[in-house]
Amino acid sequence: MYTLKIGGKTSPPKVLMVLIPKDLGYKNLFRILIVQFIDAEAFDVRSVKKSCIHIAHPDGKRIIPFDTYNMFYRDELESTRLAGLRREELAVGV
Numbered sequence: 001m002y003t004l005k006i007g008g009k010t011s012p013p014k015v016l017m018v019l020i021p022k023d024l025g026y027k028n029l030f031r032i033l034i035v036q037f038i039d040a041e042a043f044d045v046r047s048v049k050k051s052c053i054h055i056a057h058p059d060g061k062r063i064i065p066f067d068t069y070n071m072f073y074r075d076e077l078e079s080t081r082l083a084g085l086r087r088e089e090l091a092v093g094v
Contacts, residue, residue, distance in 0.1 A: 038067045 003013050033053055038044065053066040057073070064073050072082045 033066065035066060039071065043071070 003010050005011075035051075035053060036042075036047070038047065048065050048067050051065040051067050054063040055066055055069055055073075057064055072078060
């Protein structure tokens with residue numbers, strides 16, 4: 001329910017009606033996501049931790065924050081770029 005306030009007068013409560021097709025699902029739904037592009041220069045860990053948009057990893061065992069996909073997970077980047085960072089983290093003992 002919602003009300004409108006126009007010129008100091010409040011309208012009576014109204015009900016917002018939304019009609020959703022019965023056959024609407026993940027297989028036939030087109031999505032557009034508009035998010036900030038994060039590259040190596042603009043990388044912000046706090047922003048990535050707050051991300052609520054994720055991609056299911058092809059291995060089916062984990063989800064990846066959308067913001068980091070192009071930087072760490074696209075094509076062979078996981079085995080080249082991310083693997084090196086993981087080794088460094090283990091060496092430091094973080």
